[in-house]
Amino acid sequence: MLFPTSLVGSYPQPDWLIDRGKLAGRFPPRVRAAELWRVAPDNLAEAQDDAALLAIRAQEDAGLDIITDGEVRRESYSNAFATALDGVDIDKPGTALDRSGHPNPVPRITGEIRRRHSVNVADLRFLRAHTDRTIKVTVPGPFTMAEQAQNDHYPSKQAAAFGYAEAVNAEVADLFAAGADIVQLDEPYLQARPEAAKQYGVKVLNAALEGITGTTAVHLCFGYAAIIHERPSGYSFLPELADANVDQVSIETAQSGLDCAVLAELPGKTIILGVLNLGDPTVETAEVVADRARRALPYVPAERLVLAPDCGMKYLPRESAFGKLAAMSQAARALRAELAS
Numbered sequence: 001m002l003f004p005t006s007l008v009g010s011y012p013q014p015d016w017l018i019d020r021g022k023l024a025g026r027f028p029p030r031v032r033a034a035e036l037w038r039v040a041p042d043n044l045a046e047a048q049d050d051a052a053l054l055a056i057r058a059q060e061d062a063g064l065d066i067i068t069d070g071e072v073r074r075e076s077y078s079n080a081f082a083t084a085l086d087g088v089d090i091d092k093p094g095t096a097l098d099r100s101g102h103p104n105p106v107p108r109i110t111g112e113i114r115r116r117h118s119v120n121v122a123d124l125r126f127l128r129a130h131t132d133r134t135i136k137v138t139v140p141g142p143f144t145m146a147e148q149a150q151n152d153h154y155p156s157k158q159a160a161a162f163g164y165a166e167a168v169n170a171e172v173a174d175l176f177a178a179g180a181d182i183v184q185l186d187e188p189y190l191q192a193r194p195e196a197a198k199q200y201g202v203k204v205l206n207a208a209l210e211g212i213t214g215t216t217a218v219h220l221c222f223g224y225a226a227i228i229h230e231r232p233s234g235y236s237f238l239p240e241l242a243d244a245n246v247d248q249v250s251i252e253t254a255q256s257g258l259d260c261a262v263l264a265e266l267p268g269k270t271i272i273l274g275v276l277n278l279g280d281p282t283v284e285t286a287e288v289v290a291d292r293a294r295r296a297l298p299y300v301p302a303e304r305l306v307l308a309p310d311c312g313m314k315y316l317p318r319e320s321a322f323g324k325l326a327a328m329s330q331a332a333r334a335l336r337a338e339l340a341s
């Protein structure tokens with residue numbers, strides 16, 4: 001299928017599940033933030049399953065081809081995995097600067113990073129059981145987790161990143177074994193910390209995917225539009241991913257107006273193209289979305305384009321998020337018909 005449609009990862013959580021006002025009023029949590037949940041601990045898992053079903057059905061009803069669980073069980077894209085590992089102290093957290101330059105409580109690395117058990121496999125199996133469409137699951141990338149931690153153990157941040165890579169590798173292998181069609185590593189800090197990324201970002205990413213044979217993706221972004229309002233006109237780290245052992249590269253173009261010519265420097269990669277502006281809750285027309293996709297076609301063959309939102313959707317009103325996804329699906333159908341004629 002040409003122009004398959006997909007979430008990047010998240011979908012808005014219901015307000016009965018999570019306090020969306022508190023969520024929007026703070027930086028994304030790097031340690032646990034149980035105070036965000038509205039449901040009592042004894043009922044939380046069941047409520048999260050119910051919310052995941054709503055997210056799955058919303059994506060199907062909007063016409064998406066690739067389905068996630070909306071990351072509805074997560075307080076942020078990274079903290080559920082990062083705080084499930086051995087070698088980190090989350091009871092006495094450290095501090096690290098967020099991409100906005102503000103200090104944020106983060107896991108404090110006190111020993112060797114180890115994954116003691118699978119983290120997302122149960123969520124993946126739930127997703128697989130409730131849709132017959134292609135499914136994707138996201139995992140925070142090792143470079144980003146090292147940037148979102150205080151390193152009190154390893155000789156360098158680079159060494160810590162390779163420690164995280166081992167844990168991610170084990171998780172990705174288990175996710176494919178459990179039935180994932182696509183596994184995406186979220187690596188926004190490859191963009192936010194380009195100097196370090198250019199030294200060892202691709203090496204760490206490749207270590208995390210060593211021996212993995214399923215379809216893999218890496219996502220880079222400029223930060224949540226609800227929190228980071230200004231967008232640069234280009235990526236500080238992107239052509240380097242030509243050397244990464246990933247099949248797909250997920251980027252934003254809608255809010256930033258990215259010059260898509262840079263995509264010619266990623267030959268052979270499928271591009272997950274952000275074509276929905278999440279800095280504005282207004283639902284775009286299908287033609288506006290299609291025009292954003294057309295900007296990439298001189299540089300990426302149609303068979304290597306996936307249409308998606310810019311960075312996540314969790315901060316949008318649910319009706320806005322659904323409307324945008326439906327417009328994206330309509331745009332994809334129009335583009336397919338256009339190429340067929």
